[in-house]
Amino acid sequence: MKMHLLLVFAFIVVVSAQPQCDPETQYEKNGACCKMCPPGTRMLSSGTCDEPRCEDCGEREYQDKYTTEPKCQRQPYCDPNKNFNQAIHVSKKKATICECKHGFHCSSEQCIICVPHTICPQGKGAKIKGNHSRDTECEVCTDGTFSDVSSWDSECKKWTECGNDYHIKETGTASSDNICGELLCVGRKFVKFFTCRSPVLCGRVFS
Numbered sequence: 001m002k003m004h005l006l007l008v009f010a011f012i013v014v015v016s017a018q019p020q021c022d023p024e025t026q027y028e029k030n031g032a033c034c035k036m037c038p039p040g041t042r043m044l045s046s047g048t049c050d051e052p053r054c055e056d057c058g059e060r061e062y063q064d065k066y067t068t069e070p071k072c073q074r075q076p077y078c079d080p081n082k083n084f085n086q087a088i089h090v091s092k093k094k095a096t097i098c099e100c101k102h103g104f105h106c107s108s109e110q111c112i113i114c115v116p117h118t119i120c121p122q123g124k125g126a127k128i129k130g131n132h133s134r135d136t137e138c139e140v141c142t143d144g145t146f147s148d149v150s151s152w153d154s155e156c157k158k159w160t161e162c163g164n165d166y167h168i169k170e171t172g173t174a175s176s177d178n179i180c181g182e183l184l185c186v187g188r189k190f191v192k193f194f195t196c197r198s199p200v201l202c203g204r205v206f207s
């Protein structure tokens with residue numbers, strides 16, 4: 001029993017002798033808590049426990065945590081030949097995330113290379129427009145909508161409504177708009193489907 005207590009006591013002494021260092025900003029050395037170098041820097045060997053010597057990371061380098069490391073990490077290179085935008089706001093405190101150029105998306109989760117978005121042909125529109133992380137999804141234009149262009153980002157548009165003084169000269173399709181024809185007066189009759197050169201004379205739909 002006595003032996004048991006002694007062991008427990010010894011254990012407590014050992015545990016309480018360990019300094020409680022902040023794991024994020026400090027490290028332990030010879031039983032003391034020492035300061036690490038802040039993000040964006042690296043640690044030179046000439047510093048002391050209380051006053052570390054820290055030097056800023058170099059160009060195209062970063063360090064995103066408090067550190068005891070003598071070296072910063074290299075920033076990833078955003079290669080324009082792989083369809084990445086050149087990185088603009090580069091921080092020494094975090095890794096640059098390479099963005100795909102407009103019109104391109106990552107080919108995989110790891111985003112090693114960017115590939116062009118799917119093009120929706122005439123008659124189809126972009127249901128979901130592509131961005132950095134996903135491809136365009138096309139849909140067939142239905143219910144009085146159309147798309148007369150091939151592109152990754154244009155949606156199906158509504159057919160033009162031909163107004164009162166107009167007739168639908170040609171009904172739209174998935175790939176073409178309604179064509180509206182004005183009425184032309186010939187004598188007393190209204191003749192459909194021609195451009196009205198003298199709007200004053202026209203007005204009513206020919207039946």
Ligand SMILES: *[C@@H]1O[C@H](CO)[C@@H](O)[C@H](O)[C@H]1NC(C)=O
Pocket residue numbers: 128129130131132133134
């Ligand atoms: C890309 O688009 C999808 C769906 O529209 C959206 O959920 C996602 O947040 C977008 N991602 C970016 C990086 O804009």
